[in-house]
Amino acid sequence: MKAAVLEARGLRKAFSGVRAVDGVDLALREGEWTALIGPNGAGKTTLLHLLGGQLRPDAGSVYFQGEEITRRPAERRARAGLARTFQVPALFPELTVREHVLAARLRGRWTLRPVPNRDREAVEELLARCRLREKASRRAEELSHGDRRLLEIAVALASEPRVLLLDEPAAGLSPAEVDGLLVLLRELRRERTSLAVLLVEHDMDVVFELAERVVVMHRGRVLAEGSPEEVHRDPEVQAVYLGTREL
Numbered sequence: 001m002k003a004a005v006l007e008a009r010g011l012r013k014a015f016s017g018v019r020a021v022d023g024v025d026l027a028l029r030e031g032e033w034t035a036l037i038g039p040n041g042a043g044k045t046t047l048l049h050l051l052g053g054q055l056r057p058d059a060g061s062v063y064f065q066g067e068e069i070t071r072r073p074a075e076r077r078a079r080a081g082l083a084r085t086f087q088v089p090a091l092f093p094e095l096t097v098r099e100h101v102l103a104a105r106l107r108g109r110w111t112l113r114p115v116p117n118r119d120r121e122a123v124e125e126l127l128a129r130c131r132l133r134e135k136a137s138r139r140a141e142e143l144s145h146g147d148r149r150l151l152e153i154a155v156a157l158a159s160e161p162r163v164l165l166l167d168e169p170a171a172g173l174s175p176a177e178v179d180g181l182l183v184l185l186r187e188l189r190r191e192r193t194s195l196a197v198l199l200v201e202h203d204m205d206v207v208f209e210l211a212e213r214v215v216v217m218h219r220g221r222v223l224a225e226g227s228p229e230e231v232h233r234d235p236e237v238q239a240v241y242l243g244t245r246e247l
Helices: 044-052 074-080 097-105 117-129 145-158 175-191 204-210 228-233 235-242
Strands: 004-015 018-029 033-037 059-064 082-084 163-167 196-200 213-218 221-226
Touching: 004 044, 004 196, 018 044, 018 196, 018 221, 033 044, 033 204, 044 082, 044 163, 044 196, 074 082, 082 145, 097 117, 097 145, 117 145, 145 163, 145 175, 175 204, 196 204, 204 228, 213 228, 213 235, 221 228, 221 235, 228 235
Parallel strands: 033 196, 033 213, 082 163, 163 196
Antiparallel strands: 004 018, 004 059, 213 221
16 A cells, blocks of 8 residues: 555644544545545535645644645645645636746746746646636636636646645536536546545535545544445445434
């Protein structure tokens, strides 16, 4: 079994006495696609914030490629190869699509010299891959919600991360836009075989299409973990989603 590229050990985070994340252990391995699911308020996005560096835990540790990064800020984690998207796309309204992706590609390498050809080519390739080339000169504020989702994924991929955290990428998309998203993510899984992905998603069709492993959170804790089929059959998971009994 491959070593974990991103690992959480005993993570805890409380807000006003309420434990949003309560002793979570999680390991993502190279090339593995893991879905993180659970009811609203289960602690999924808080866990992503702890992994991505947007929040610091009250207790526990985060390791990236074997090195502890618990107190490392989000920007340093991103530069090291830990990328993420957000429930609400975090974009700059006045920048064009191409400017967003180029800035992400050149993170930490801004100079007055011309942009190297290899970087320009990588940006154009990524725009094409994310179905954004024809909209490359448009400002982010002019994009549809679906295209903003694609742009945020393109920005996250531009730095060629080792780990990608996706926070509800299908939220608010039309069925046709979800189909387009799935095409992109299938291609990504097939071509970037070393990339580890943690996907938070409520659309179970997306989860079952993409995830090799599913982790279920409930009330800040890991309730169940296994293959999509194993999790789907788990009676406790069914109870949480269907409300058949109190856990």
